[in-house]
Amino acid sequence: MFSGSIPALVTPFRDGAFDESAFRRLVDWQIESGSKALVPCGTTGEASTLTNDEHHRVIQVCVEQAAGRVPVIAGCGSNDTKTALMHIEYSQKIGADAALVVAPYYNRPNQEGVIAHFSYLADNGGLPIVVYNVPGRTVTDIAPETVVELARRYPQKIVGIKDASGDLSRVTDHRMGISAQFCQLSGDDELSLPHSAAGGVGCISVSANVAPRLCADFQAAIASNDLALARELNDRLYPLHYAMFEDASPGPVKYALTRVHDWMTEEMRLPLTPCNAATRKAVDAALEHAGLV
Template structure:
């Protein structure tokens, strides 16, 4: 269902509010540059600081501006199963093509609790679900056996964004979930290895800043041209790391503003502007990639 370069969109804020004009222009630019789908209101989009009405207003804006040119995968996870069920229904009402959902965080359920959580979400709405496995943030890991159980039990669970950083998971999950289950890398810096072992694309932070280069990298991987893909990897590697030179999405927004001056760098507390050292790292990486 999904493939290629899929930016986890940053959300532009100006004077505390979503800058809707800047966001619409950003969506157009991403599509024009070759992004294959869009993820509004994920981690990079600062969804954790958005009230529900604003969150799904941003999803609706993305859907409207994309105008069916590419799929929209709305961030919709929650550690409260009831809220997660409400969120997937709200995403469908906003016109999203699918949702991206983390397992319950903070609560730290066991594997049976994770399964039952997604079972309830599936029963509440038929919208396709992309699992988001990011133990570094959630302190909850969807283990391979549980992912296989979910994929085989529920046809609407169609994909995973795997941000574990464990490349052997790709092969293990192919065996558990089947080769048609879509695996998307959640880490730019290891996406080349992820793709080589069966991945179909990347939900990318770097694509916020370098959408065309990320799209061309993904096209090279899909064509099996790993010599060309390695050239892109070498060009983008410093930028992949620079996106986390300080707490994300501070460096991301700073980097976007360097290539798109119309994009504001404002963040919502508790996130703050990246420090000067991080900005220098970002500038050097943008220069190395030929973006400034």
């Protein structure tokens, strides 16, 4: 259903408000550069600091600007199941193609609770769901057997996973336990190459915000089995992948975007602040290494 380079889009702010103009330009640039789908209102999109109205507006603008050129996987996660359903229902109404739903954070449900959460959303929501596992942020891990159970129960609704667990063995666990149609996307840019070798089909990427053409070409090289080119492009991108997390995300990627576009700002919402001087130096070096500046 989804494959290739899929940016987890930043949410531009200007003077404290959602900068719709910059976001529309970002969407166009991503599509023109070869991105195969778009994810608004994920972690990189600072969804946790958006009001519900803002959250929905960002998704709506993304869908409007994409205009059917690529799928939109709307960030719909919450640690409250009913709130997640509200986001899914709104996203379906305005034309999103799928929902990205993170594991419930802070509450720390057990695996039975995780299954109940996603089952409720699959039973009551109308969009296909891409499960998002990022235990480093949520504390709650979605065990491979839980993913397999959900995909088997809801083959038409639980359609894929963004895996940011850092455990590459899970790609094989999922592949062997679920049908080939289940879509496995890396949630870690730096692991995308081995993730694909194990059975992944793409990456929901932070780096693609600032290097969409390189990331798209990298994923295309993997898809065409051109390992030599994939390695070459991966080497160009590798320092950038790590620089994006030298400081609290999305500070580094917002700074990087200001280096390549004058219509972007570094502005974030508290408790996040712009990245520090050491991170800027690392980002500058990575952008130069990749040939982006």
